[in-house]
Amino acid sequence: MGAPPPLSRRHPPRGGDTPLRPKPAATPDDAPPGGTGRGRITIAEVARRCGLSVATVSNALSGGGRMAEGTRARVRAAADALGYSASPAARGLRLRRSWTLGLVIPDIANPMYGEIARGAAEVLEAAGCHLLVASHDSCPERQARHVRNLLRQRVDGVILQPWSSRDEEVPAMVAAGLPLVLLARRHLSQPTDHVTIDPRAPLLEGLRHLAALGHRRIAITLMGGRASTSAEERLETYRGFMERQAGGPEEGLIVRLARADLESGRAAVPALLAARPTAIVASNDLLALGIREGLHAAGLRVPEDLSLLAVDDTYLSALPGVELTSLELPKRQIGEAAARLILERIAEPGRACESIVLPARLAVRRSTAPPRPAG
């Protein structure tokens, strides 16, 4: 703990007295006595306290460089005695990273996506990253705007559940070298990392459940406009099943929707009823609840008049008085998987694209029952 070494600087500190020395944004309320004026403790402060150069402190804290273990410990101690933490702006500038990721989802009001966000945030936080969440509400312009915003913000990567499988943002982001993970649908022309739910087995389980109850006229909703790989896979599975089990699919039973929330569920009821189904498979819980509301308004009861099968199994479908039969998706795991994928790609940008397929299982509740005898 001797006096700091005399610092024999060989190079003079650049010119006797420099003429220009502005002091930008000199906050009037600067650090009081020795106050921790808003985390203003810089690495230089720590260096001064240790009688070392900032470079050494940086090395000590980052674990790099050769140095005496004693020094490293001393620096560490001083750093957290002062409550030092590196300025993200400064290291971001130098390292060209923001430690911030973007998550763009269809609907922030849907608890499904809340859970996904929670899973992703947890994994990212453990890796020292932050998550910016944005909801595009199934509006392509909003999606584009959010992506632009995130790019401006220089996020290190984006997790996106895209509106459709041919959104232009996707190839653009990949071309710009931005790590990208898609949720649910893939992109038609641009391979990317990707997390999805097995589109076949769980849906088949649901359809079999309905068929076992005696349903033959089963309607299904599909999301994502004309172009969604996940919707197409669902459709394929549905068609295959209907052909084998129920005298062929009928186009009127297939209803394509632009959004999957309460409102569009209510609005979809006339289209759904047109083909006189005895059961409906909805794309998610919220949509199912909207449909259910529309059915009630039309004087139809679930499941007495019509069975309803949802997807997601958020806590909504378990509420007393609601009790939807639903395909339970591993929501947290979806978020976690996406976060892990994007961290891996950031670490190793050249790797091949990976697709993670997660399972789902049927949670039978009270929205499905045998069809009315009168069909």
Add this chain to the structure above:
Amino acid sequence: MGAPPPLSRRHPPRGGDTPLRPKPAATPDDAPPGGTGRGRITIAEVARRCGLSVATVSNALSGGGRMAEGTRARVRAAADALGYSASPAARGLRLRRSWTLGLVIPDIANPMYGEIARGAAEVLEAAGCHLLVASHDSCPERQARHVRNLLRQRVDGVILQPWSSRDEEVPAMVAAGLPLVLLARRHLSQPTDHVTIDPRAPLLEGLRHLAALGHRRIAITLMGGRASTSAEERLETYRGFMERQAGGPEEGLIVRLARADLESGRAAVPALLAARPTAIVASNDLLALGIREGLHAAGLRVPEDLSLLAVDDTYLSALPGVELTSLELPKRQIGEAAARLILERIAEPGRACESIVLPARLAVRRSTAPPRPAG
């Protein structure tokens, strides 16, 4: 549009040839031909394109400095021809701002807070800021951790719905000069900006509604542990009403809870039933739904056996089969008001603290009815 001026540099560019010139983190996949390699267009690029100095470009884009209007326009054109946008890290470093705000809420799974976040995000986005959302799940340690994280991230301010009215983080943040807006409760010893709901009129309206139906034994739940200014105000209103209308308050009818979600609603049912109420006023929708579930499990029906009055009026309470009577809060507006407050304080740190009180109104649905004759 002439050739770039000959740049008569009076000061030579420092030393014939500088010895040290490291190239940190030289990404192998550098900008291809003239590619926009991940938004890498810097202000220097724009300056070169215009034959101007970076300073001039900066001034032109920021609107500062004296300059020919023609130049300004030329720079603007070049900037968005190149798709330039300033690096947040660089300007953050220079300007000591991050253009990022933190929002710390009790429960991300509660749609109430989703709406608040949406409102806040909208106002902030318009001001060019971003929002980092974190959920403390009514756990003081999580709250402390999130606040620490946000400080490390150097957010420009925090919007917090604190766990209690004596959390240590609050005075600490104020002392550090960090703009702070509290939601719902105030802090006991530290004045701050603050957004809340009128704790009297709406609750009184709800209580009168129940009293008019014939209820005298009305239970109420209170959040925030022992110390929450909002809970105390609610309690005061409740006590006053009960004294006038219902033969004095009874301590057993007052139930204090640590968290307000489905799970703790279910768990609170025995405590709530102990004093044999005919109606229950729950602190929010989610808690009310949990209570409702617990009551169902105990063989009691709402509203036939017990009336239930919720607060928040999220879309949950409007679902068919749920239909809770609830106090409708202006959720979006809460978020918007908080965002505006924090922006104002950032702009003018010295101003006096402001408290914004928003109204609420009763949405009567089907969870309230006259008490059973057999009381």
Add this chain to the structure above:
DNA sequence: GCTTTTTGGTTAATCGTTTAATCATCTAAC
């Protein structure tokens, strides 16, 4: 004892902006 290697640091450049201070140049004034 002199050179080489190792150890434990330091220096200076750099990331991309902003901005106070400065400076050329052109115009108006005396």
Add this chain to the structure above:
DNA sequence: GTTAGATGATTAAACGATTAACCAAAAAGC
């Protein structure tokens, strides 16, 4: 024809961190 003022752009110094290159002193090799 100087001088003074405006005008319009430039210079260079920050902001706070990281890191390649360098270097002094101690240890090792011959």
